[in-house]
Amino acid sequence: MTLVRRLAQRWLVLVVCVAIWEVVARAAGNPFFPPPHAILASAARLWFSGPADGLFLTDEVHLHLLTSLRRVLGGWFIAAVAGIGLGTALGRSPTSMDYVGPVLSFTRAIPPPALIPVFLVIFHIGLGMQLATIVFGAFWPILLNTVDGVRSVDPTQWDATRSFRTPRRHRILFVVLPSAAPKIFAGLRLGLSFALILMVVSELVGAVNGIGYQLVAAQRQFDLPPMWAYIVLIGVLGYALNAALLAVENAALGWQPARHTRVLT
Amino acid sequence: MPHRRRPLRGLAGASAALLLWEGAVRAGLVDDRFLPPPSAVLGALLTLIGAESFLRDVLATVLAWAIALGIAVAIAVPAGVLLGSIPWLKVATRAVVELLRPIPSVALIPLVILVIGGGPEAKITLAVYASVWPILFNAVYALGEIDPLLLDTSRACGAGRVRTLATVALPYAAPFVFTGIRLSAAIALIVVVSTEFLAGATLGIGTVILTASSGAGRMDLVLAGALTAGVIGYLVNESLAALGRRWLGWSPLGRAVV
Numbered sequence: 440m441t442l443v444r445r446l447a448q449r450w451l452v453l454v455v456c457v458a459i460w461e462v463v464a465r466a467a468g469n470p471f472f473p474p475p476h477a478i479l480a481s482a483a484r485l486w487f488s489g490p491a492d493g494l495f496l497t498d499e500v501h502l503h504l505l506t507s508l509r510r511v512l513g514g515w516f517i518a519a520v521a522g523i524g525l526g527t528a529l530g531r532s533p534t535s536m537d538y539v540g541p542v543l544s545f546t547r548a549i550p551p552p553a554l555i556p557v558f559l560v561i562f563h564i565g566l567g568m569q570l571a572t573i574v575f576g577a578f579w580p581i582l583l584n585t586v587d588g589v590r591s592v593d594p595t596q597w598d599a600t601r602s603f604r605t606p607r608r609h610r611i612l613f614v615v616l617p618s619a620a621p622k623i624f625a626g627l628r629l630g631l632s633f634a635l636i637l638m639v640v641s642e643l644v645g646a647v648n649g650i651g652y653q654l655v656a657a658q659r660q661f662d663l664p665p666m667w668a669y670i671v672l673i674g675v676l677g678y679a680l681n682a683a684l685l686a687v688e689n690a691a692l693g694w695q696p697a698r699h700t701r702v703l704t
Numbered sequence: 705m706p707h708r709r710r711p712l713r714g715l716a717g718a719s720a721a722l723l724l725w726e727g728a729v730r731a732g733l734v735d736d737r738f739l740p741p742p743s744a745v746l747g748a749l750l751t752l753i754g755a756e757s758f759l760r761d762v763l764a765t766v767l768a769w770a771i772a773l774g775i776a777v778a779i780a781v782p783a784g785v786l787l788g789s790i791p792w793l794k795v796a797t798r799a800v801v802e803l804l805r806p807i808p809s810v811a812l813i814p815l816v817i818l819v820i821g822g823g824p825e826a827k828i829t830l831a832v833y834a835s836v837w838p839i840l841f842n843a844v845y846a847l848g849e850i851d852p853l854l855l856d857t858s859r860a861c862g863a864g865r866v867r868t869l870a871t872v873a874l875p876y877a878a879p880f881v882f883t884g885i886r887l888s889a890a891i892a893l894i895v896v897v898s899t900e901f902l903a904g905a906t907l908g909i910g911t912v913i914l915t916a917s918s919g920a921g922r923m924d925l926v927l928a929g930a931l932t933a934g935v936i937g938y939l940v941n942e943s944l945a946a947l948g949r950r951w952l953g954w955s956p957l958g959r960a961v962v
Binding site: 448452471540555635640644655658663666667671674676681 | 713819935942
C-alpha cells in the first residue's frame with residue numbers, strides 16, 4: 440500500500456500534466472503543440488520500426504543517434520583527460536593559478552557557440568569542428584573543479600606521505616586524486632551536460648547527420664511531431680547520461696564520508 | 705603579501721598568453737586567415753567599439769540578458785522556496801523537474817523560432833528557461849539540507865513555521881541560492897549569444913559574429929565579438945562574486961561557495 444502511495448506521490452503530477460497536455464492539445468489543435476500520443480507515435484516510427492534482427496532499431500538510430508552519442512562521449516572524454524591532467528598540475532603548484540587564473544576565467548566566459556565560426560574555418564564541417572566545440576565547452580568545469588579539489592587536499596596527509604618519501608606519482612595517484620574525487624566528479628557531471636548541449640549546437644550549424652541536424656531538418660520541413668520527438672530524446676539522453684555518471688560516482692565514492700550534498704557550487 | 709602580488713601575476717599570465725598567441729600566428733604555426741593574431745583582433749575590436757551599431761548590438765545582448773535573469777530569479781526563487789519548504793510538493797513535482805531540467809535550451813531553439821519568431825522574445829524565453837534550473841535546484845536542495853538541530857532549536861524557542869522559514873531557513877539557503885544565480889547569469893549570457901547566433905536575430909553580439917562569419921569570413925571580427933561576450937561574462941561573474949562576498953560573507957557557507 441505504501442509503495443503504491445509513494446509511486447502515486449512521485450508520478451501523479453507528471454501523469455496529470457501529460458494528460459492535461461493531451462486533452463488541451465487535442466482540443467486546441469495547434470499544429471505547433473502536438474499531443475503526447477502523436478509525439479510518441481512519431482518517435483516509435485522514427486527509431487523502433489526497423490527489422491526484427493536489428494532489435495527493431497531503424498537506420499536512423501545508427502546514422503544519427505549513435506553518431507551523436509559517440510561525439511558527446513568522445514568530446515567529453517578528451518575534455519576529462521585534459522581537464523583532470525592539467526587541473527592536477529595547476530592545483531599542486533602554489534602560485535600557478537595566480538598567473539593563469541584570470542586568463543582561464545576569462546576564456547571560460549566566452550560562449551562556446553561564438554567560436555563555432557573559427558572552429559568551422561579551421562576544421563571544416565565535420566567531426567573535428569564538433570569535437571572542438573564540445574571539448575571547449577566541457578573542458579572548463581572539469582579543469583576548474585579539479586584545481587579546486589586538488590588544492591583542498593588535507594596538508595597533514597600530504598606532509599605524512601612526504602615524510603614517508605612516497606614517490607611523487609604514487610602521492611598524486613593514491614592521495615591527491617582520491618581526496619579530490621568528489622569535486623572532480625562534480626566537474627565531470629557539469630562537463631557532460633555541457634557536452635550534450637554543445638553536441639546539439641554544433642550539429643545545428645555544421646553537420647550532415649546527428650540529432651541536432653535531424654532536429655533542424657524537421658523544423659525546416661514544419662514536421663512538428665518528429666521535432667518534438669527529438670526534443671524529448673535530447674532530454675531523455677541528458678537525464679540518462681547524468682544518471683549513469685551519478686551511479687558510477689556513487690559506486691566509486693561510496694567510501695567518502697558526508698557525501699550527500701546535491702547543491703550546485 | 706601574496707595577495708598584493710596576485711593581480712600582477714594575473715597580468716603577467718595574460719600578457720604571456722597574448723604574446724604566445726601572437727607569436728604562434730606570426731611564426732606561421734597557424735594560418736592567420738583562420739586565427740588572426742591578437743593585434744589584429746584588438747584592432748578589429750577598436751573599430752567595432754567606434755561604430756555606433758556595435759554598441760547597439762552590445763546593448764541589445766546585455767538588455768536581453770538582464771531581463772532574462774530578472775525573470776528567472778523572480779520565478780525560481782519563490783518557486784524554490786515553496787518546493788523546498790513543503791515536503792509533499794517537493795516529492796510530487798520532482799519527476800516533472802527532473803525530466804524538464806536536462807532538456808538543453810538549445811534543443812528548444814527550433815521550436816521557439818517557429819512559435820515566437822526570431823525577435824528578442826525568443827532569446828529571452830530560452831535564457832529564462834535555461835537559467836531557472838540552477839537557482840531552483842539550489843534553493844530546493846539547500847532548504848532540504850538544513851541541520852535539523854537548527855530547525856528544532858528554532859521550534860523549541862517558540863518560532864512558528866513562517867518565522868523559522870524567514871529567520872533560519874532562508875538565511876541558511878541564501879548563499880546557495882546566490883551561487884545558483886551566479887551560475888545562471890553565466891548560462892543566460894551564453895544562451896542569449898547562442899540564440900542570436902543560431903537563430904539570426906536582428907541585433908546582438910551573436911548577430912555580429914554571424915554576419916562576420918558568413919560571406920567574407922572575417923575571423924578578426926568574429927573573435928572580437930567573442931571576446932566582447934567573454935569580457936561581459938567575466939565582469940558579470942566577478943562582480944556577482946564580489947557582491948556575494950560582501951553580502952554573504954557573514955556565513956561560513958557563503959564564504960565557501962561564493
